[in-house]
Amino acid sequence: MPASEAKRVGVIGAGMVGVCTASWLQRDGHSVFLVEMGQPGHGASFGNAGCFNGSSVTPMSMPGVIRNVPRWLFDPVGPLSLRWSYLPAITPWLLRFVRAGTPEKVRAQARALRPLVGPTLEALKPLITAAGAEDLVHRLGHLYAYRSAESLKKDRLAWELRRENGVEIDQFDADELRQLEPALSRDYVRGVLVRENGHTSNPLKLVKRLLEHFLQSGGEIVRARAHGFRLEGRRIAAIQSDAGDLPADAVVACAGAYSKPLSAALGDRVPLETERGYHLMISDPESMPRIPTADADGKFVAMPMETGLRFAGTVELAGLAAAPDWRRARILLAQGRKMLPGLAASHPEERISVWMGHRPSLPDRCRCSVRHGPHRTSSTLLATVMSG
Ligand SMILES: Cc1cc2nc3c(=O)[nH]c(=O)nc-3n(C[C@H](O)[C@H](O)[C@H](O)COP(=O)(O)OP(=O)(O)OC[C@H]3O[C@@H](n4cnc5c(N)ncnc54)[C@H](O)[C@@H]3O)c2cc1C
Numbered sequence: 001m002p003a004s005e006a007k008r009v010g011v012i013g014a015g016m017v018g019v020c021t022a023s024w025l026q027r028d029g030h031s032v033f034l035v036e037m038g039q040p041g042h043g044a045s046f047g048n049a050g051c052f053n054g055s056s057v058t059p060m061s062m063p064g065v066i067r068n069v070p071r072w073l074f075d076p077v078g079p080l081s082l083r084w085s086y087l088p089a090i091t092p093w094l095l096r097f098v099r100a101g102t103p104e105k106v107r108a109q110a111r112a113l114r115p116l117v118g119p120t121l122e123a124l125k126p127l128i129t130a131a132g133a134e135d136l137v138h139r140l141g142h143l144y145a146y147r148s149a150e151s152l153k154k155d156r157l158a159w160e161l162r163r164e165n166g167v168e169i170d171q172f173d174a175d176e177l178r179q180l181e182p183a184l185s186r187d188y189v190r191g192v193l194v195r196e197n198g199h200t201s202n203p204l205k206l207v208k209r210l211l212e213h214f215l216q217s218g219g220e221i222v223r224a225r226a227h228g229f230r231l232e233g234r235r236i237a238a239i240q241s242d243a244g245d246l247p248a249d250a251v252v253a254c255a256g257a258y259s260k261p262l263s264a265a266l267g268d269r270v271p272l273e274t275e276r277g278y279h280l281m282i283s284d285p286e287s288m289p290r291i292p293t294a295d296a297d298g299k300f301v302a303m304p305m306e307t308g309l310r311f312a313g314t315v316e317l318a319g320l321a322a323a324p325d326w327r328r329a330r331i332l333l334a335q336g337r338k339m340l341p342g343l344a345a346s347h348p349e350e351r352i353s354v355w356m357g358h359r360p361s362l363p364d365r366c367r368c369s370v371r372h373g374p375h376r377t378s379s380t381l382l383a384t385v386m387s388g
Contacts, residue, residue, distance in 0.1 A: 001028060001029040005029075006029045006030050006031060007030050007031070007248075007249035007250050008030070008031045008032075008033075008247065008248050008249050008250075009022075009025050009030045009031070009032045009033075009248060009249065009250045009251070009252065010032075010033055010034075010035055010226075010239045010246055010248035010250075010251045010252075011025070011032060011033070011034050011035070011251075011252045011254055012034075012035045012226045012239065012251065012252070012253045012254060012255050012262060013034075013035070013036065013043070013253070013254040013255040013256060013258075013259075014034045014035075014036035014040035014041065014207075014211060014221060015040075015041060015043045015044060015045035015207065015254065015256055016041070016045040016048075016203070016206070016207050016210075017045075017254040017256065018034055018036075018252075018254035018255075019034070019040070019041075019207055019210045019211050019214060020123075020124070020127060020210065021252050021254050022034050022214055022219060023127050023130075023210060023213070023214045023219075024123075024127070025252070026214060026217055026218070026219055027126070030250075031218075032214075032219050032220075033219065033220040033221065033222055033246070033248075034211075034214075034219065034220070034221045034222070035221075035222045035224055035226045035239060035241060035246065036221060036222070036223055036224075037223075037224065037225035037226070040207060040208070040211050040221065041203075041204045041207030041208055041211070042204070043256050043257075043357065043358070044256050044257065044357040044358055044359060044360075045203055045204070045207050045256075046203065046204050046355070046357065047203070047279045047312070047355035047356075047357045048203055048277075048279075048312065048357065049199075049279070049292070049301045049303050049310065049312035049313070050199045050200040050201065050202075050203045050292075050303055050305065050310070051142060051197065051198075051199050051292055051301065051303070052120045052121050052124065052137075052197060052198040052199060052200070053117070053120075053142055053194070053197045054117050054118040054119065054120045054121065054167075054196055054197060055117075055118075055142070055162050055167040055194045055196060055197055056113070056117055057109075057110040057111075057113040057114045057117065057118075057161055057162060057165050057167070058106070058110060058158040058161050058162065059100065059101070059106050059109045059110070059113075059364060060097070060275075060315075060361070061097045061098065061100040061101035061106070061363065061364065062101055062106055062157060062158065063101050063102060063103050063106065063157065064101075065101055066098050066101065076331075077331045077334065077335065079298065079299035079300070079313065079314055079315060080314075080315045080316075080317075081314070081315070081316045081317070081318075081325075081328065082316075082317045082318070083316070083317070083318035083319075083322060086317060086318045086319050086322070089319060090273060090317055090319075092271075093271055093273045093363055094363075096271055096363035096364070097363040097364075099363075100363050100364035103157075105364065106157070106161065107161065107164075109364055110161040110162075110164070110165055111165065113165075114165040114166065118165075118166070120198075121137075121139065121196075121198045124137070127210055127213075128210075130213055131209045131210050131212065131213035132209070132213075133205075133206055133209040133210065136200050136201055136202050136205055136206045136209065136306075137198060137199075137200050137206070138198055138199055138200075138201060139196075139197075139198040140198070140199070140290070140291045140292070141193050141194055141195040141196070141197055141291055141292075142193070142194045142197035142199070142291070142292050142293075142294065143180070143181060143191055143192070143193050143194075143289070143291045143292065143293045143294070144191065144192045144193075144194075144293075144294045144296045145177065145181075145184055145188040145190070145191050145293055145294065145295060145296060145339075146188060146189065146190040146191070146192075146296045146297065147187050147188055147189065147297050148189060148190070149189065149190055151190075151296065151297050152190045152192070152296070155296060159192065162194070167194060167196065168194075168195065168196065169192050169193065169194055169195075170192070170193045170195065171190070171191070171192055171193075172190070172191035172192070172193065173189070173190065174186070174188070174189040174190070176191070177189070177190070177191035180193070180291070181289050181290060181291060181293060183287045183288065183289050183290070183340050183342055184289065184293065184339065184340065185338060185339055185340065185341050187338070188339075192296075193291070197292070199292045199303065201304065201305050201306045202305060202306045202307065205306070222241070222243055222246060223243070224241040224242050224243035224246075225241060225242045226239045226240070226241045226246075226255075226262065227240055227241065227242065227261075227265070228240040228262075228265040229251065229265055229266060230245055235249075236248060236249065236250060236251050239251055256358065256360045257272070257273075257274040257320060257358035257359065257360040257361075258320070258358075259272060259360060260272040270362070271362060271363055272360055272361070272362060273317070273361050273362075273363075274319060274320050274358040274359065274360065274361065275315045275316070275317065275358075275359040275361040276315070276316040276317070276318055276324075276356060276357070276358055276359070277312065277313060277314055277315060277316070277356070277357055277358075277359055278312070278313070278314050278316075278324070278326075278328045278329040278332060278354065278355065278356050278357075279310050279311060279312040279329065279332070279354070279355045279357075280310075280311050280312075280329045280330070280332045280333050280336070280352065280353070280354050280355075281305070281307065281308045281309065281310045281311075281352070281353045281354075281355075282308050282309045282333075282336075282343070282347055282351055282352060283307065283308040283351045283353075284308065284351060285308055285309035285340075285343060286342050286343050286344050287309075287340045287341075287342025287343050288302075288304045288309045288340070289302050289304060289340070290304065291304075292304070293339075295335065295339055298313075298335050298339075299313055299314070300312065300313030300314065300332055300335060300336075301313055302336060302339060302340065308351075309336075309340075309343075311332040311333065311335070311336040312332070313332065314328050314331070314332065315359075316328055320358060324356035326354055326356075328356075329354035329355070329356070330354075333352070
């Protein structure tokens with residue numbers, strides 16, 4: 001890029017998304033600084049499942065999902081929970097969520113998502129190589145294990161959407177599944193493997209390694225909370241933060257589930273909610289899957305990590321402020337023991353750790369607003385881009 005086009009860009013949030021965004025902008029020749037109010041990599045990027053699933057084109061709101069909601073909500077070990085006191089606040093989002101789940105809309109969403117998430121690993125590769133983080137990223141695929149042929153059949157539309165968008169899969173019967181992943185319980189009788197997917201065996205270490213490289217390459221990090229923007233006319237002039245005004249020609253908000261007030265500061269009403277999720281880890285586990293494996297019925301994953309076995313999943317609708325409900329994490333342990341019968345029936349507490357984090361979530365999984373100078377358009381980004 002000609003030096004005259006290089007900008008000073010502020011990226012708000014030093015999670016996985018912010019650090020990758022900042023690194024790519026830096027590689028494009030811009031002068032880039034991150035703004036982070038906490039510890040880099042300690043938001044959702046600390047405890048996520050670590051999956052790089054380019055195949056994830058199926059929205060959360062699928063036709064028929066609403067029929068399952070009452071059953072899930074009243075099942076204490078179900079994959080979805082709602083704090084009833086939060087219902088009035090989340091009702092508008094839930095209505096949009098339900099409206100997004102028609103067959104035509106989910107097809108359109110899947111088509112929009114594939115070009116965005118499909119090339120995840122390819123987009124990450126140059127950053128991983130430059131940061132010397134190859135040891136943290138693996139491409140072993142992602143296995144979905146089913147307890148019956150009927151439950152696989154119920155997921156027909158999700159697999160159709162993936163196939164229609166170029167995702168290749170291998171299907172396994174009970175015997176083949178056992179050979180592929182011997183640690184799994186014999187209760188699973190069908191398996192679907194998506195070979196193209198990858199994962200990181202240490203999400204926090206990966207963010208730290210990428211950040212280190214960004215800083216060594218001339219990037220900066222400001223430890224402050226961003227709370228607004230100073231505009232000159234219609235152009236961004238600075239990020240307003242509790243460390244003062246941070247001059248910038250352009251800004252990318254990568255604040256994850258906390259991005260809503262930042263967009264609102266520029267007049268964009270993004271329907272962003274948090275889907276709270278939990279993980280539970282066992283260090284030195286007696287048994288661990290080789291390949292990242294999802295229990296397709298229970299809607300949780302078992303991840304082989306450097307630091308142990310991580311079970312992650314569940315959706316809790318309770319907003320950003322409510323305290324964690326650690327019973328949700330403990331449910332993952334009970335379910336995980338059923339998934340991997342080689343695990344001990346009990347573990348000393350010092351080998352167990354639990355975590356709760358905030359997924360940023362849009363009702364149709366792919367709507368957000370992008371603002372380029374005076375032009376505004378709808379797009380499938382999870383970042384709000386504001387450029388002067
Ligand atoms: C249980 C669980 C499992 C998940 N598993 C996966 C998975 O396997 N694969 C996947 O792709 N996704 C997964 N996710 C989604 C996950 O949210 C994303 O993958 C990813 O970690 C999000 O990164 P991020 O950088 O957008 O957000 P975060 O990691 O949350 O980073 C946002 C950062 O912005 C900072 N920040 C916020 N507001 C401000 C402000 N005003 N000023 C300055 N700094 C601010 C925060 O401190 C934080 O560090 C999972 C989420 C959960 C909860």
